[in-house]
Each structure stands twice: as C-alpha cells, then as structure tokens.
Amino acid sequence: xxxxxxxxxxxxxxxxxxxxxxxTGRAGERAENTDGINLANKDGNGKNGSPRRGKAATALLCYxxxxxxxxxxxxxxxxTNLAYEGESVYxxxxxxxxxxxxxxxxxxxxxxxxxxMKDQGLTGMYYDYAMAAPxxxxxKAPEDCSVLILGMGTGTYATQCRKYYGDMDIxxxxxxxxxxxxxxxxxxxxxxxxxxxxxxxxxxNAVDKKYDVIMVDxxxxxxxxxxxxxxxxxMLVKSHxxxxxxxxxxxxxxxxxxxxINQYLADTISCxxxxxxxxxxxxxxxxxxxxxxxxAMISTLExxxxxxxxxxxxxxMERTAGNLAEYEAGDYIxxxxxxxxxxxxxxxxxxxxxxxxxxxxxxxxxEGIEGLLRSF
Numbered sequence: 001x002x003x004x005x006x007x008x009x010x011x012x013x014x015x016x017x018x019x020x021x022x023x024t025g026r027a028g029e030r031a032e033n034t035d036g037i038n039l040a041n042k043d044g045n046g047k048n049g050s051p052r053r054g055k056a057a058t059a060l061l062c063y064x065x066x067x068x069x070x071x072x073x074x075x076x077x078x079x080t081n082l083a084y085e086g087e088s089v090y091x092x093x094x095x096x097x098x099x100x101x102x103x104x105x106x107x108x109x110x111x112x113x114x115x116x117m118k119d120q121g122l123t124g125m126y127y128d129y130a131m132a133a134p135x136x137x138x139x140k141a142p143e144d145c146s147v148l149i150l151g152m153g154t155g156t157y158a159t160q161c162r163k164y165y166g167d168m169d170i171x172x173x174x175x176x177x178x179x180x181x182x183x184x185x186x187x188x189x190x191x192x193x194x195x196x197x198x199x200x201x202x203x204x205n206a207v208d209k210k211y212d213v214i215m216v217d218x219x220x221x222x223x224x225x226x227x228x229x230x231x232x233x234x235m236l237v238k239s240h241x242x243x244x245x246x247x248x249x250x251x252x253x254x255x256x257x258x259x260x261i262n263q264y265l266a267d268t269i270s271c272x273x274x275x276x277x278x279x280x281x282x283x284x285x286x287x288x289x290x291x292x293x294x295x296a297m298i299s300t301l302e303x304x305x306x307x308x309x310x311x312x313x314x315x316x317m318e319r320t321a322g323n324l325a326e327y328e329a330g331d332y333i334x335x336x337x338x339x340x341x342x343x344x345x346x347x348x349x350x351x352x353x354x355x356x357x358x359x360x361x362x363x364x365x366x367e368g369i370e371g372l373l374r375s376f
Contacts, residue, residue, distance in 0.1 A: 083186060088178035095186050102186050104154050104179070106220065113220065114154035116187040120163050122312055126250050126286040127157045129279055131313065132320045133213045133248040133290060134165055135304035136297040140212060140244075142304070143168055148211040148240070150200035150228070151218035154183035158193055164313050172196070173203045201227050201236065210242040216249040226339040229265060234272040244294040247273070251287045261344035262287060263332050270329035277324045289327070298324065
C-alpha cells in the first residue's frame with residue numbers, strides 16, 4: 001500500500017512537470033540559456049569608446065558621489081525622531097510618524113515600504129492603482145470580493161480596500177511577524193483581518209480556498225523571491241482564483257533594457273494568463289500588472305468606475321483605466337529550474353548607477369570640479 005501511494009505521488013509530479021513544459025514550450029531556447037541576461041563586462045583595454053582618461057574621470061566621479069551620499073540624511077541609519085527602530089529576522093525596521101502619515105522603512109536607502117495616511121485617503125503610491133483589481137472582477141460588486149494579499153506588509157492595500165469598498169473579506173500572508181506586530185500597533189490594521197506568518201507560495205500550497213483577487217506584493221526593490229517569480233508559482237496563484245478572478249502584481253525597480261527583470265516577470269505571467277495589462281505608477285519606478293483569464297476584465301473595470309460614488313477614488317480609477325496597456329508577451333520565461341532573479345536585479349542596479357554617473361559626468365565635463373561640488 002505504501003509503495004502504491006509513492007508511485008501515485010510520482011505520477012502526479014510527472015503530470016505537473018508535463019503541464020509546466022507545455023506552458024513554457026513556446027519559450028524555445030530562451031528558457032534554456034541566459035542569452036537574455038546581459039552581464040558581460042566591457043573590454044578592459046579601452047575599447048567601446050572608453051579611453052583611460054575617461055575611466056579615470058568616471059572613477060573620480062564615483063568616489064565623489066560616495067563621499068557626498070555617504071553623509072546624506074536619506075540613509076535610514078541617520079534618521080531622527082523615529083516612533084520605532086529595531087530589527088527582525090528579515091529586516092532592519094523603522095517607523096516614522098508625521099502629522100499626515102505613518103511610514104515603514106525596511107532598509108537604509110530606498111525609504112518607504114508601507115504607509116498609513118491618517119486621513120485614510122489615497123496614498124499617491126502604487127496601492128492606489130492596485131485598487132482597480134476588485135473593479136475588474138465580473139459579476140461581483142467590489143464589496144463582495146474576497147482578497148488575498150501575499151506580502152501583507154503593514155496592510156496599506158487592505159486598509160484602503162476596506163475604506164473605499166466596504167467590509168471586504170481580506171486575508172494577508174506576511175513572512176516577517178515583526179512587521180505584522182507593527183501593523184497592529186502603528187498602522188491601525190483591523191484586528192479582524194487575519195495575517196498568517198508564512199511564505200506566500202508555501203501558504204498557497206497549504207490551502208484550498210479560492211479568492212476573487214490575489215495581490216502579489218512580495219517583491220522589495222530588486223529583492224525578488226525566486227520561488228514567487230516562476231511559471232509554477234503563477235500557475236499556483238491561478239489555481240486559487242475564483243471564476244473571473246484577477247491577480248495584481250506590484251513590480252518595482254523597472255529596467256529599460258531588453259530582457260530586464262520586469263519583462264521576464266510579465267512574459268512568465270503571460271504564459272499562464274490569457275489577459276495581461278500593465279500601468280506605470282506616476283512618479284516612481286513601480287509598475288502594476290493585472291492578469292486574468294476573463295476577456296471582459298477591462299470593460300468590467302470601466303463599468304465599475306462609472307458606478308463609484310467617492311470622487312477621489314473615481315478620478316484615480318479613471319486615470320488608471322485610461323493608462324492601462326495590453327501587454328505584448330515575449331519569450332523571457334522564469335521557471336523553478338531557471339529563475340536568475342538576483343542577476344536580473346543587479347542588472348537594474350547597474351543601469352541606475354550608470355544613469356546617475358552619466359548625469360554627474362555631464363556636469364563635470366561642462367563645469368568642472370566646482371560645478372560638480374555645487375550639484376551636491
């Protein structure tokens with residue numbers, strides 16, 4: 001009997017792998033190599049238009065940037081007047097409170113990871129755009145939708161959904177239990193909103209429930225859990241969506257080069273879902289992605305926006321709907337066997353540093369050292 005059970009499990013695993021191979025089949029050779037990841041170093045002999053003097057100037061600029069930014073008060077270690085400062089197993093944590101908001105920072109450079117507006121209004125951040133997801137669910141009013149948030153944080157998205165759409169059924173999954181504790185103490189997360197301390201993918205593997213909206217908000221800057229970026233993961237998410245359900249993914253640190261990390265994520269999602277749309281978040285590097293198998297998701301959104309009564313939300317949803325673009329899928333596919341998200345993330349950082357150095361190099365060439373110092 002035990003041998004038969006093991007044999008049956010092996011058969012199930014083989015079926016699952018066959019399904020993944022079928023989904024990723026159109027990726028061809030792209031999924032078998034890393035040609036799409038451009039991590040090659042430039043020729044060290046001064047080719048590609050980089051003579052030694054240019055390299056020396058660039059090195060000097062990098063040194064001066066490090067010296068200048070090293071004492072910038074944007075680095076979280078030197079923040080003052082904090083409501084809370086501490087560490088968890090996963091993060092360095094800060095809570096800073098002002099007259100208008102409460103902010104959580106989980107690292108020392110990039111600032112805001114979660115925010116609570118004391119007037120409970122819109123944040124001006126990506127959460128506002130993600131509010132479109134419940135309006136895309138055909139056949140259900142937003143207040144009747146069930147929502148699962150993978151990467152709950154301090155519950156900004158959950159709080160906004162409750163504020164604008166009523167008493168929605170919302171569950172959260174957050175791997176850092178200290179952040180969950182802070183969300184109750186400083187960010188007014190309702191006590192009746194359950195949060196499970198677990199990995200998002202492991203949670204989905206452990207439950208059978210289906211949801212109308214699943215938000216994936218587990219990516220932090222360039223730190224992307226590989227197990228939550230693959231075809232297999234998004235197939236698992238899809239299996240937990242109810243009929244006409246919608247997945248919304250917050251992607252940040254977007255790159256501009258061919259084969260960038262968000263292109264990999266969007267192409268991978270397009271292997272799993274029939275309808276994929278994206279919208280750029282104004283004033284940030286975030287991009288929101290909406291995916292469903294319901295071809296009427298956009299028309300459902302447009303109809304839902306008209307019925308909204310709250311003016312600020314309606315204006316925000318009109319802007320979101322107007323800027324949504326249908327995603328044209330490519331062949332950059334991430335699988336459990338090949339998901340080089342760390343390398344892709346570093347590629348984005350390389351681009352950002354290159355752009356910053358180019359900016360200051362232009363000032364140096366035009367105005368010299370004095371102009372460069374003034375720019376700091």
